[in-house]
Amino acid sequence: MPYLVAVLGFDERHVIKSLLRLGFKNVDGIYLVVPAGRITEQTRDAIKRIEEVAMLAGVDVNNQVKIVEVKPVDFGSTISELRxxxxxxxxxxxxxxxxVGGGFRAMVVEVLIAALLLPLEISRRVKLVCDLESGDGFIEFSVFDILSIYRLGYDELKVLSYLTRKEPAGPTQISREFSIPKTTAWKILKKLHKENYLVRDGREYKLSEIGRRIGVLASEIVKESQA
Incomplete structure (x- = not known):
């Protein structure tokens, strides 16, 4: 079952919304990150409301809700602790x-950096969620998606971008599109397939679910570099 790690300043609504989306009984543990030595009455009230709602949903609050106190002013130490x-x-x-949310921006930055410093394999299982202040919805993205961009060369990004527009494609199409040897095109496709960005479609390749998400980001990077 998943864990929920939530930055908590003074507003608990984003935590409760995340728990509702995950399902209270489907969460193995709830970790509330709060500023050490600066827990205000508002923060205590927010913690209390989270525990009350969780208890009503059948969560064992004593064992499953944990308070993690960090010192936001100690930037490096806090990032290490959260990592x-x-x-x-x-x-x-x-x-x-x-x-992320809850009114404490320094801790939001620190937990984001801690997540981005995770090993790539672990990052596949970590996602970040931020509820919109308007209450109209939320944004959610995988840490792996962000880190993946920095592991790919420009040629791989161009191929992913191309496949968002024209798929499936094989070495011949890639070679012709980018004026590169067919052997080079084959190596790029093979690497992207090995990294799970592509799936086979007969003798050609198309984007996987992860590849589709990365392809959108890759398209933006390629577009900016060509501007």
């Missing part, structure tokens, strides 16, 4: 949802 927390939670292969 260790995420690493420890990932040991059993569980998924982790990080809910």
């Amino acid at each position: 260790r927390l995420l690493m420890n939670l990932s040991v059993g292969g569980e998924e982790i949802t990080i809910s």
Whole structure:
């Protein structure tokens, strides 16, 4: 079952919304990140409301809700501490949802950096969620998607971008489109397939679910570089 790690300043609504989306009984643990030594009455009230709602949903509050106190002013130490927390939670292969919001921007930045410093394999199981202040919805993205961009060369990004417009495609089409040797095109496709960005479609390739998400980002990067 997944874990929920939530930055909590003074507003608990984003935490409760995340729990509703995940399903209270489907969460293995709730970790509320709060500023050490600066827990205000508002923060205490927010924690209390989260516990009350969780208890009504059948959550064992005493064992499943944990308070994690960090010192936002100690930037490096806080990032290291939060990264260790995420690493420890990932040991059993569980998924982790990080809910950011709640009115403490420094801690939001620190938990985001901690997530981006995770090993790539662990990042596949970590997603970030942010509820819109308007209340109209939320944005959600995988940490792996962000980190993947920095592992790919420009040629691979161009191929992913191309496949968002024209798929499936094989070495011949890629070679012709980018004026590169067919052997080079084959190596690029083979690498992207090995990294799970592509799936086979007969003798050609098309984008996987992950590849489709990365392809959108790749298209933006390629477009900017050609401007």
